[in-house]
Amino acid sequence: MADVAAKAGVSRALVSIVFRDQPGASQETRDRVHRVAEELGYRPDNAARLLARGHSRTLGVLLTVHQPFDADLVEAVYPEAEKLGYDVLLSANAPGRSERKAIEALLSHRCEALILLGPGGEPAELDEVGRRTVAVSVGRRVPDARLDNVHTAEAKGVRQAMDHLVELGHRRIVHVDGGRDAGSADRRKAYRAAMRRHGLTAESRVVAGRHTEEAGVEAARLLLAEESLPTAVLASNDRCALGLLMAFTRAGVDIPGQVSVVGYDDSHLSHLMPVGLTTVRQDAALLAEHAVRFVVERLEGEGLEPREAVLDPKLVVRGSTGAPRKG
Structure with a gap:
């Protein structure tokens, strides 16, 4: 940042204002700072800046490899998280990699909340996760754990x-x-x-x-x-x-x-x-919307208790069903 400031002929504080998109710099100055930053290959480390303030603004998502519906959910989680100003970090449960290890990886990367897609852990284990951090279970109701629950009826x-x-x-x-x-x-x-x-x-x-x-x-x-x-x-x-x-x-x-x-x-x-x-x-999009909203509201609101959302399913009739053959 100091190199950008020196080459652009402005103060380091002004460079910080530009990259935080705060008022206090003219459009000409903003353009010059961004041009110099691009020439120097500089990108602001938003993660470090957020961590310095005690927040990562990152949601961790646990998924299972080879589960197509998990992929559909992840695809829907991204826009919902970005809409609320959060990034998303994925960690997979896979053969040879336990669910516990996948969750610990997310926590070690300082994710502020966890979205668990179809978690398979015992209720006591998931309750422990929910007491360590804000978390939501998607697709599986875990009534005895301190988690938000989002699932279809x-x-x-x-x-x-x-x-x-x-x-x-x-x-x-x-x-x-x-x-x-x-x-x-x-x-x-x-x-x-x-x-x-x-x-x-x-x-x-x-x-x-x-x-x-x-x-x-x-x-x-x-x-x-x-x-x-x-x-x-x-x-x-x-x-x-x-x-x-x-x-x-x-x-x-x-x-x-x-x-x-x-x-x-x-x-x-x-x-x-x-x-x-x-x-x-x-409805993957609606499940993702509720999951993201629940954890973000608990992160940003004091004293909110875990909640549950139960969404309506819908039968989609295609060619694999028909009347049984007579005789």
Whole structure:
């Protein structure tokens, strides 16, 4: 900054005013300072300046590698954070890198608040994170932890999907669940409740799975090895649905003639499948907006308690569902 000031023929204080975009410098001076700074290759270190004041104005985002819906959420987080004057730092939970390590990395980089996308930690662990810093869980409700919670009404989304399948005439509907992954317990419970409500308890069946393509492939192989196929499968998410579609298609199963498949998320993946995927849409933009707003309001407002936002899902009907084939 001193070099810029010397070459531009102004004081260092005036250079600081220019880079902070504060009043007190003419447009001619501002142009000259910026021109000299560019010639010298100087860029103001905003992070250092903010840290000197005790703030990083950075939000840390925990995501899971290979989860398309996490990518959709991250894409939506950036503009919301920038709108409120915050930067975003990402840290990934991946094979060989634990969620705890990913969170610690964000905290070590002095992120002021954390946005946790589908966190998988135990409630006690997440409560500890929420007591160390302002944090929000997106996509998974953690009622016993000191976190903001932003999620879709899982039961409502599953109910829409199940009503759609039953109205088409399906009775043998299998659910491939998401194991311990975010939202899975609520979706599994809602599936069983919907089967009871439609008088199909005897047909109710949950196949253990995960939010992965591999889980969908394995579930399809299990079903294909049996005497007869169900007429419909509700997958735990779009990735699981993709695995089901791939395995069924390779085995020569007609989708949706023999088996209808429904996903959950309406991630960008659902638009890339050979057969357009019927799925329950979660509004990534609205989830991100609430998550960013919640943590920023708690950062900038004294004494705010954690809050919860529950957003409405919407069933998006495409080509992977149809009436079951007669006979």
